[in-house]
Amino acid sequence: MRAPYGLNILDNCVTCPIRGEHLFCNVSLQAGQRLNEIKSTAVYPKGAMLFIEGQQPRGVFVLCAGKVKLSTTSREGKTIITKVSDAGDVLGLNAVISNRPYEVTAEMMEPGQANFIPRDSLLHYLKDNPEVAMRVAQQLSRNYYTAYEEIRTLGLSVSPSEKFAKLLLTWSSKNAAEDGSAQLKLTLTHEEVAEMIGTTRETVSRLFSEFKKKQLMQLKGATLVIRSRMALEKIVQS
Amino acid sequence: MRAPYGLNILDNCVTCPIRGEHLFCNVSLQAGQRLNEIKSTAVYPKGAMLFIEGQQPRGVFVLCAGKVKLSTTSREGKTIITKVSDAGDVLGLNAVISNRPYEVTAEMMEPGQANFIPRDSLLHYLKDNPEVAMRVAQQLSRNYYTAYEEIRTLGLSVSPSEKFAKLLLTWSSKNAAEDGSAQLKLTLTHEEVAEMIGTTRETVSRLFSEFKKKQLMQLKGATLVIRSRMALEKIVQS
DNA sequence: ATGGTAGAGTGATGCAGATCACACACCGGT
DNA sequence: ACCGGTGTGTGATCTGCATCACTCTACCAT
Numbered sequence: 250m251r252a253p254y255g256l257n258i259l260d261n262c263v264t265c266p267i268r269g270e271h272l273f274c275n276v277s278l279q280a281g282q283r284l285n286e287i288k289s290t291a292v293y294p295k296g297a298m299l300f301i302e303g304q305q306p307r308g309v310f311v312l313c314a315g316k317v318k319l320s321t322t323s324r325e326g327k328t329i330i331t332k333v334s335d336a337g338d339v340l341g342l343n344a345v346i347s348n349r350p351y352e353v354t355a356e357m358m359e360p361g362q363a364n365f366i367p368r369d370s371l372l373h374y375l376k377d378n379p380e381v382a383m384r385v386a387q388q389l390s391r392n393y394y395t396a397y398e399e400i401r402t403l404g405l406s407v408s409p410s411e412k413f414a415k416l417l418l419t420w421s422s423k424n425a426a427e428d429g430s431a432q433l434k435l436t437l438t439h440e441e442v443a444e445m446i447g448t449t450r451e452t453v454s455r456l457f458s459e460f461k462k463k464q465l466m467q468l469k470g471a472t473l474v475i476r477s478r479m480a481l482e483k484i485v486q487s
Numbered sequence: 488m489r490a491p492y493g494l495n496i497l498d499n500c501v502t503c504p505i506r507g508e509h510l511f512c513n514v515s516l517q518a519g520q521r522l523n524e525i526k527s528t529a530v531y532p533k534g535a536m537l538f539i540e541g542q543q544p545r546g547v548f549v550l551c552a553g554k555v556k557l558s559t560t561s562r563e564g565k566t567i568i569t570k571v572s573d574a575g576d577v578l579g580l581n582a583v584i585s586n587r588p589y590e591v592t593a594e595m596m597e598p599g600q601a602n603f604i605p606r607d608s609l610l611h612y613l614k615d616n617p618e619v620a621m622r623v624a625q626q627l628s629r630n631y632y633t634a635y636e637e638i639r640t641l642g643l644s645v646s647p648s649e650k651f652a653k654l655l656l657t658w659s660s661k662n663a664a665e666d667g668s669a670q671l672k673l674t675l676t677h678e679e680v681a682e683m684i685g686t687t688r689e690t691v692s693r694l695f696s697e698f699k700k701k702q703l704m705q706l707k708g709a710t711l712v713i714r715s716r717m718a719l720e721k722i723v724q725s
Numbered sequence: 726a727t728g729g730t731a732g733a734g735t736g737a738t739g740c741a742g743a744t745c746a747c748a749c750a751c752c753g754g755t
Numbered sequence: 756a757c758c759g760g761t762g763t764g765t766g767a768t769c770t771g772c773a774t775c776a777c778t779c780t781a782c783c784a785t
Contacts, residue, residue: 392631393634396631397590677734
């Protein structure tokens with residue numbers, strides 16, 4: 250199947266091409282079919298906004314391919330990135346369930362694909378499928394935990410170094426090797442990293458140098474190598 | 488009915504003596520009765536811990552009377568207070584639904600009363616009452632929004648003054664008068680205020696003086712008078 | 726009264742990190 | 756080869772707040 254942005258369209262990504270533990274997976278056959286009827290698939294270019302902070306919730310997006318940046322901006326223009334989502338994540342769920350405006354802006358960081366489920370359809374669907382409703386509740390509380398971790402990080406760790414180390418740890422835990430090292434592609438700019446840990450671009454730049462010098466990490470092109478998680482954990486201390 | 492700590496025991500506070508919009512209110516008659524069967528009521532002294540960060544979730548507490556302080560502490564002993572709950576709030580819901588450890592510590596700030604619903608009973612109950620399950624999902628997403636606001640505050644507002652002004656605003660919105668002024672009892676110590684906005688006791692002390700001098704607030708004994716919300720909002724700017 | 730303790734006010738000092746101001750490196754377009 | 760734009764590295768300065776170190780008050784218990 251031909252698709253724009255050099256992507257192949259994934260056939261039925263709502264029922265998780267990737268992870269077994271996904272929100273809409275392992276539902277009954279009937280429930281799965283109904284889900285296919287109410288979803289619609291679309292492909293997005295880099296920079297596309299799935300939704301914007303403050304908008305009324307139209308529905309949820311189930312991300313099939315590509316990375317999505319979730320961020321909030323204050324009136325003065327200061328921005329924090331709260332999360333980088335990837336395939337399998339469900340975006341906009343909180344807003345849809347509670348019928349409040351989207352609390353973040355979701356922007357494609359690279360070309361990707363997502364399934365859209367309109368708010369009304371989803372709510373009816375959940376009414377008819379209590380099993381899935383329960384899963385949604387669990388997903389919401391997981392979201393809450395993630396937010397909570399963020400609060401702990403922002404509220405308890407004082408120094409940028411600590412927050413930076415924490416960020417590296419979360420990255421490395423997604424690509425961990427046996428020996429405590431990890432390797433991953435760095436897709437964010439220093440500016441964006443700064444927005445994730447609530448500091449300035451310059452400070453991030455200095456943090457990179459400092460951590461490299463201290464042998465905590467290594468950088469070959471866009472490939473980030475984390476030497477030992479242990480050493481980072483010692484910096485975090487919280 | 489006699490009770491310890493000078494409290495009168497409230498008869499059936501799980502079905503909201505106070506607020507109509509409560510989680511377990513307006514459920515069907517049958518569902519309400521079942522709820523009464525699985526709950527148990529207890530009275531707590533000041534300083535009692537309903538649950539502690541890291542404990543396995545035993546169940547949820549529906550607060551009937553008294554204020555409860557929710558906090559997290561880092562390994563180095565730094566503490567942040569994430570919320571002060573009062574009557575009507577449901578505590579521990581996220582932990583119970585997602586079956587993860589309680590993420591906060593819940594401590595009574597004054598004598599009070601709460602209904603306890605054990606985890607298993609609640610989960611069965613929700614399975615049997617999808618209407619209530621949906622309400623729980625909504626409650627969870629509200630919790631999420633609150634957490635999200637906290638993230639915005641911690642991440643976007645830099646200075647303690649801003650965060651302090653923000654805190655005063657949330658306080659005053661609960662006791663607002665028509666003209667933008669508000670009056671409330673200050674039950675927290677400077678230390679505790681510091682833990683709410685992520686700064687030190689000394690800084691809070693100076694903030695109080697500063698805000699009083701700038702006519703933003705007034706303090707008669709434990710009664711805090713907020714002159715104009717407008718002026719505070721100008722400080723917040725986010 | 727007298728002590729003890731928890732909370733509150735306030736000055737002096739030091740430093741981490743924001744801010745400003747550059748220079749440079751890289752890449753894609755024409 | 757040339758440019759412009761975007762991202763990065765790094766020095767110099769400036770400042771807000773944490774930290775330390777007190778004193779003072781209010782309140783309770785004896």
